[in-house]
Amino acid sequence: MRIRTKDIVAKLPVYQPGLSAEDVKREYGIDNVVKLASNENPYGCSVQVKQALEEEISKLSLYPDGASLKLKQAVAEQLQVSSNQLIFGAGSDDVILMICRAFLTANDESIAADQTFPQYKHNAEIEGARTIEVPLKEGKHDLEGMLAAITERTKVVWICSPNNPTGTIVTKDQLIAFMDRVPSHVLVALDEAYCEYVTDASYPNSIELITNYPNLVALRTFSKIHGLASLRLGYGIGHPEVIRSINQVREPFNTSRFAQAAGIAAIQDQEYVTHCKQRNAEGLGYLQEQCERLELRTMPAHGNFIMIEVPMLGKVMFEQLVSKGIIVRAGFRHYPNAIRVTVGSREQNNAFIQAIEQILLECKVDL
Structure with a gap:
């Protein structure tokens, strides 16, 4: 007997996470990987989080x-918002799921960039x-193109800033100009998973903008700068009515005791957040300098990752790097x-540069 799924579900791709270090060690026989x-925090989480856990x-039985x-x-106090402006999920991808469940039905439309979080x-x-892909x-969101794509069927517009995988941002002026022209009945979901890493002064404060634009909801996560990826904790910030609608489709107990305790400790340790932001900026600057030295073009990077153009298919470079114990995404x-x-970390960044420089030299010899 074969149980039939929804037609659309049968056609959907399964999300493919990046290779794990264990996979590479086993398949390639490499000890140091x-x-x-996966854009994880190389410095882990705050000591205060470990104590809370x-x-x-x-x-465990409760x-x-x-x-x-x-x-x-705790989050409302840190962000200076009301508690009824917040919704939590098992990662911000859970909040994305809830937004779709709450607002989208068959024949509705959403709009997103053609290369962004899938x-x-x-x-x-x-x-x-x-989903209309603009x-x-x-490497940057074409906001004019997204505005032009809005129809009477449009319910949600997705903007990822910094964008995954390109690393580019939407500035404050660009976002305000965009929101001024988006119909008030269209929800704009601004995914800010990497916002804490941004150092560019033109980056918007979405929390301030939510006051003026009730149809704007910001998505954030504890997986990145807070170093809690394994605990799955993300959240949305928006107008109370929007948050209430999303909350109506939330599964009960969708965040664990561990995640909640860790989240409280993490959001209160802003000194650790600042430390990670500074270290990331140093590492990003180093990678950009080294790519320039190696004559590799890069996208403007504002998160904790960088997109690099290489002189071969990305998948080929991926395989070459994996063979040397370096896992990237392609x-x-x-x-x-x-x-x-x-x-x-400094050591990891050095290892990557050494590996890719060796690969580039080997390519020149082959030519």
Whole structure:
């Protein structure tokens, strides 16, 4: 007997995470592996988070707070918003799923860039909605093109800033000009998973803008700068009515006790956030300088990763790097000759540069 799935589900691709260090060690017989594929924080999490998790060990048999009240209070205090402006999920991708479930139905439309985080389109299609993909311009969101794509069927517009995988941002002036022209009934979901890393002064404060634009919701995560990727914790910030609608489709107990305790400790340790931001800026600057020395073109990078154009298919460079124990990301539909590299520790960044320089030299010898 074969149980039939929805027609659309049968056609959907399964999300492919980056190779793990364990996979590479096993398949290539390499002991020292540097993983720069998933934009994880190379410095881990705050010491205060580890202490908070230790205190939760004795409560494994207890359900978490379904409403995440203490976590809401801690985040609301840090961001200077009301608790009813926040919704939490098992990673920001869970919030993306909830937005699609709450607002999209069959024959609706959402709009996204043609090279961005794939879960926007994936979750919209699960609801039967069509996603209009607007090509990036030089790796940046074409906001004019996205405005032109809005129709009476449009329910959600997705903007990722810094954009994954290109690393580019939408500036404050650009976002305001865009929001001024978006119909008030269209929700704009601004994915800011990497916002804490941005040092550019033109980057918008989305929380301030939400006051003026009730149809704007910002998405953030504890997976990146806070170093809590394994605990799956993300959140959305928006107008109370928008958040209420999203909350109505939230699964009960969708964040664990460990995630909530870790989130509280992480958001309160802003000294650690600042430390990671500074270290990331140093590492990013180093990678940019080295790529310039090696005559490799890079996208303007504002997160904790950088997209690098290489003189071969990205998948070929990926294989070459993996053989040397360096894991990056490649296989981008509209950037076939590019790789995305996470900004690692000083030692990891050095290892990557040494490996790619060796590969480039080997290519010249072959020629």
